[in-house]
Amino acid sequence: xxxxxxxxxxxxxxxxxxxxxxxxxxxxGDRVGIVGQNGAGKxxxxxxxxxxxxxxxxxxxxxxxxxxxxxxxxDGSELTSEFASRWGVPDRKAMSGGEQTRKKIASALGLxxxxxxxxxxxxxxxxxxxxxxxxxxNAFKGAVVLTSHDKTxxxxxxxxxxxxxxxxxxxxxxxxxxxxxxxxxxxxxxxxEYQAYVQEKKRLKQAAKKLQAMSDAIKKAPSRMxxxxxxLHKRSSGKQKAKLNRAxxxxxxxxxxxxxxxxxxxxxxxxxxxxxxxxxxxxxxIQVKDVCLQIKGNVLKQRVNGVVRNGNRVAVTGKNGSGxxxxxxxxxxxxxxxxxxxxxxxFFRQQQExxxxxxxxxxxxxxxxxxxxxxxxxxxxxxxxKGDAVHKSVSTLSGGERVRTSLAKVFLGNYNVLVLDxxxxxxxxxxxxxxxxxxxxxxxxxxxxxxxxxxxxxxxxDLLSFDEEEPFLRPVNKTDSVEKVRDNKEELLLATELxxxxxxxxxxxxxxxxxxxxxxxxxxxxxxxxxxLKK
Numbered sequence: 001x002x003x004x005x006x007x008x009x010x011x012x013x014x015x016x017x018x019x020x021x022x023x024x025x026x027x028x029g030d031r032v033g034i035v036g037q038n039g040a041g042k043x044x045x046x047x048x049x050x051x052x053x054x055x056x057x058x059x060x061x062x063x064x065x066x067x068x069x070x071x072x073x074x075d076g077s078e079l080t081s082e083f084a085s086r087w088g089v090p091d092r093k094a095m096s097g098g099e100q101t102r103k104k105i106a107s108a109l110g111l112x113x114x115x116x117x118x119x120x121x122x123x124x125x126x127x128x129x130x131x132x133x134x135x136x137x138n139a140f141k142g143a144v145v146l147t148s149h150d151k152t153x154x155x156x157x158x159x160x161x162x163x164x165x166x167x168x169x170x171x172x173x174x175x176x177x178x179x180x181x182x183x184x185x186x187x188x189x190x191x192x193e194y195q196a197y198v199q200e201k202k203r204l205k206q207a208a209k210k211l212q213a214m215s216d217a218i219k220k221a222p223s224r225m226x227x228x229x230x231x232l233h234k235r236s237s238g239k240q241k242a243k244l245n246r247a248x249x250x251x252x253x254x255x256x257x258x259x260x261x262x263x264x265x266x267x268x269x270x271x272x273x274x275x276x277x278x279x280x281x282x283x284x285x286i287q288v289k290d291v292c293l294q295i296k297g298n299v300l301k302q303r304v305n306g307v308v309r310n311g312n313r314v315a316v317t318g319k320n321g322s323g324x325x326x327x328x329x330x331x332x333x334x335x336x337x338x339x340x341x342x343x344x345x346x347f348f349r350q351q352q353e354x355x356x357x358x359x360x361x362x363x364x365x366x367x368x369x370x371x372x373x374x375x376x377x378x379x380x381x382x383x384x385x386k387g388d389a390v391h392k393s394v395s396t397l398s399g400g401e402r403v404r405t406s407l408a409k410v411f412l413g414n415y416n417v418l419v420l421d422x423x424x425x426x427x428x429x430x431x432x433x434x435x436x437x438x439x440x441x442x443x444x445x446x447x448x449x450x451x452x453x454x455x456x457x458x459x460x461x462d463l464l465s466f467d468e469e470e471p472f473l474r475p476v477n478k479t480d481s482v483e484k485v486r487d488n489k490e491e492l493l494l495a496t497e498l499x500x501x502x503x504x505x506x507x508x509x510x511x512x513x514x515x516x517x518x519x520x521x522x523x524x525x526x527x528x529x530x531x532x533l534k535k
Contacts (some may be wrong), residue, residue, distance in 0.1 A: 003064045003143045004049065010057035011044055018044050019055070020167040026271055030143040033154045034270045035174065036164035037384065038428045043071065043119055043162065049145060050117045063140065064114030069104045071119040089350050105133060114142035122150045126319045126451050128467075149429055151176050151454035177430075197258060204255035208248040215244035252391060280416050282340035285310050285445045290475070291336045294322045300326055305528060306464055306473025313439070313446040314455045314473065318466025324449045326377075327466070328419050331447060339417075346415035348407055348423055355394050361405050362390040369412045377482055379408055380432040400426040407435065411442055418450040424455055458504040472532040500526045 004026040011019040018041040026032065034042045047053040049069035096283055101124045116137075122130050134156050137144050148154055154161070154176035160385055161172045161179035172179040217242050264445045286308035293300045295450075300323035316324050331337055332347045339345070355364055359529055365376055370386045380390050383404040394405060411418055424432050436458050439446060449458060456463075456476075464473045503523045 067113035354521035
């Protein structure tokens with residue numbers, strides 16, 4: 001059943017053409033995810049579809065009731081007690097960002113609309129809130145059109161991905177992973193077509209050059225030749241030269257008429273220079289033992305435990321307000337937490353306090369960095385600061401640009417331990433992928449807070465969940481998803497008990513005192529892990 005259709009849509013801001021689409025159709029049951037780089041026109045398209053903004057050219061025909069959830073506007077509507085309870089919306093005026101988001105979505109779904117349009121509905125939601133949203137959208141009977149920077153969310157909700165690039169909309173069937181796979185095929189096809197185009201043009205030009213050389217090689221009549229013979233020779237050679245010249249010109253024309261193929265964009269590989277990297281030789285970089293986290297006397301977590309080993313990537317997860325950011329602050333300040341020497345810690349905060357507004361992006365990142373300008377510009381290019389964009393003054397940057405600059409400044413600084421608080425907020429999907437690539441290549445240790453399940457799956461070696469009463473750091477089982485790991489306590493408990501038995505056996509026969517102390521410490525850690533898993 002058709003619920004919405006558009007005619008050709010065009011929208012420009014000044015001289016910039018943001019949208020130039022063909023016809024678009026939305027049917028009952030559609031789950032469309034709109035993707036594209038920041039500034040590509042995703043929000044503009046959604047606001048035009050919702051009737052909140054007018055297109056310069058084209059029309060939108062809505063055949064059913066439309067509900068719109070904008071990203072930044074506050075929602076002043078009232079909720080029924082049923083919807084407020086279902087979405088965990090508190091009965092108060094002052095709400096957090098996540099609570100405001102839940103209220104907007106609950107209000108829209110409560111209208112009985114047939115088309116739901118949502119701009120970044122996952123913003124400010126924790127993982128549990130995003131799961132609730134996924135269930136609600138999958139149960140929704142009408143059509144859903146949305147944008148999101150959450151790859152896992154797009155995979156679980158969407159049945160089609162529409163990519164906006166240079167104002168045009170390309171349609172891909174399936175979820176986000178299917179879109180990536182199909183786009184990879186298209187890029188590979190484009191690469192082959194470009195290579196064939198270059199080779200054919202080169203072949204034709206060489207053929208034309210050869211014919212031209214043959215024409216130039218035809219000599220004039222020798223001086224000893226008589227007049228009649230010379231006239232015959234001139235006529236014959238002239239015909240040959242003309243023929244060869246025409247053939248060469250025809251080939252050049254054919255080369256120029258070849259259908260032009262665009263060269264695919266190649267990404268330079270990220271390789272940190274480990275000779276410039278301040279290494280840590282200790283196996284244990286961070287040790288957290290029975291740490292109590294509190295704010296102004298309010299205890300958030302009574303006991304936090306875990307050991308972060310050198311080179312590990314620890315994902316700190318949990319509901320909003322559970323103490324994750326407080327833990328990062330305590331870690332950075334070394335409060336009751338043992339930090340190995342010579343650990344050099346870089347801290348990324350959402351407020352970007354480390355940026356100098358009077359300097360350019362490149363100047364900010366270069367300050368205190370051990371890396372050369374070529375490598376710094378490679379990383380900045382990955383984070384969508386290409387060419388002369390690195391010379392923009394920080395004072396002129398948007399919120400998302402400041403986040404990217406601050407991130408680059410932190411992980412290109414003279415550090416070997418990174419502490420990152422929600423590093424993927426305000427980043428588009430392409431930039432998130434690039435950031436993940438950079439963080440994977442990083443040779444040091446990373447502790448990061450995030451609600452981004454894809455980042456956890458792609459990067460984390462260990463998890464510290466603040467949804468637990470007593471958070472305890474444990475390794476991620478890479479054969480499972482992060483959510484499966486949380487429900488895998490029995491398997492982890494069995495593995496811990498086997499390790500305990502093995503360690504106890506070694507303790508009973510060890511002679512070397514140093515080795516005995518190491519085994520004893522490992523035994524105590526395993527006992528604590530067993531205790532935590534049994535809760």
